[in-house]
Amino acid sequence: MRLATALVAWFIVLVPAAGAQGLPACPPGKTMSVVITTEERGQEAPLVATHEALLTAEVADRTGSGYTDSPDRIVITPQPGVEVVKRGSDGSSVILFAPNASSLMVAVSWRQSVDPANPDEEAKCTGSATLSVPVLAARPARGVRQPGSRGESVTFAVAPAVRRPNLEPLVITIRSTGRVRFPRRKERLRTWVVPMRTAEQKRYRGHLPNLAYATYKQKCRFWWFTCGPVNSDMARLGIDSRGRPDLSGSNSLAGSLAFTQPSRWAARYGIVINAFPAAGRNRPFGFDVQARQSGRLLARVRRAGRCTDTPLNGGFFHQCKVTRSTTLLR
Secondary structure, eight states: OOTTTSOOEEEEOOOOOOOTTSOOBOOTTTOOEEEEEEEETTEEOOEETTOEEEEEEEEEOOSSSOOOOOOEEEEEEEOTTOOEEEEOTTSSEEEEEOOSSSEEEEEEEEEEESSTTOTTOOOEEEEEEEEEEEEEOOBOOEEEEOTTOBTTBEEEEEEOOSSSBOOSOEEEEEEEESSSSOOOTTSOEEEEEEOOSGGGOOOOSSOOOOGGGOOHHHIIIIIOSBOSSEEEEEEEOOBOTTSSBOOSSOOOGGGBOOTTSTTSSOOTTOEEEEEEEOOOTEEEEEEEEEEEETTEEEEEEEEEEEEEEEEETTEEEEEEEEEEEEEEEO
C-alpha cells in the first residue's frame, strides 16, 4: 500500500510492567498486545509533523488462542511536550499535534484478566507498552509574489506546501516609520501570530464591525495591522479549483483577518499581506514586513520613499517615489 494513504499500525510484544492502577503486572505470555492507528481528517494516514491527528490504541489478545475478556481502562499518553487537543471518553484515543520530530513516543496502559483466554479467570492485572510511532517531516511554507504588487504598494502571500505542509502558526512582523528610510530597531515592532490549524482558533467576545462598510477609523481600530505612515492588512488565502492555495490575487473581504482578534480564523491555506503608504500631500514612509514559520524566514519586503499630491486640473495627482527597495521571497 502507498505510504500516503496506508493505515499506520505498529505491533509490539509487551513487556509486563507494574501500572498506576495498583494491580500487578500481567505475566509473560498472557499480556495482550496493542496496535496504534493514526488518522487525519477522518482518513487513515501516517503522522505528519505539525498536523492534527487522531491516535487510537487497540488492545487485544493476538496469540491465536482466542480471548473472551475485553481490556478496559485503556489510557494512551503521548510523550511530554506534545500538545493534546482532546482525549476520547474511554481513554483509548487522543487528538494531538504531531511533533516536529522523526518519531512520537506513546505510552499505553490497560487492565485485563490475568489469563484472558480463561473464561473463569477473575483476577486482573495491568498491561503496558511504549511504542515509537514514525512521523513524516513537514514541508515549510513559502513566500509568493501576488498580482497588484507594484512600487510603493506591496502585496505578497505566504502559502503552505501542497503536500505535507508545515501547519505551525505563521508569524508576521512589521516596522514602519514616517521617514524616507528603512525602519530601525528602535521603531515599534508589531507582531501577528496567525494559526493554520482549526483547533487553534479562539472565540472572542468583542464584535467586529462589517469590514465592507467600515470607516478608515474603524479599519484602523479593529482590522488593520498598522495605520499611519504605512497601512497594512492581511487576509486568508482560499483554494482554487484543484484544491490548492489560490494565488491568483482574487482575495475578497470574506477572507480578511482582524488584528484585534488574531486567532479568530485559522489560515489553513496561507495568507496574503498588503502594505502601502498612507495618502497625504507630502508623506515620507518606510516599512519592513517579515514572515516566519518555525523560526524560518519565508519573506522580507522593505520599501522607503515619499508620496506627494500635485495640483492637477482642479484636483490633485497622487504619486509615490520609492527610493529604496528590497524583496526576499523563498
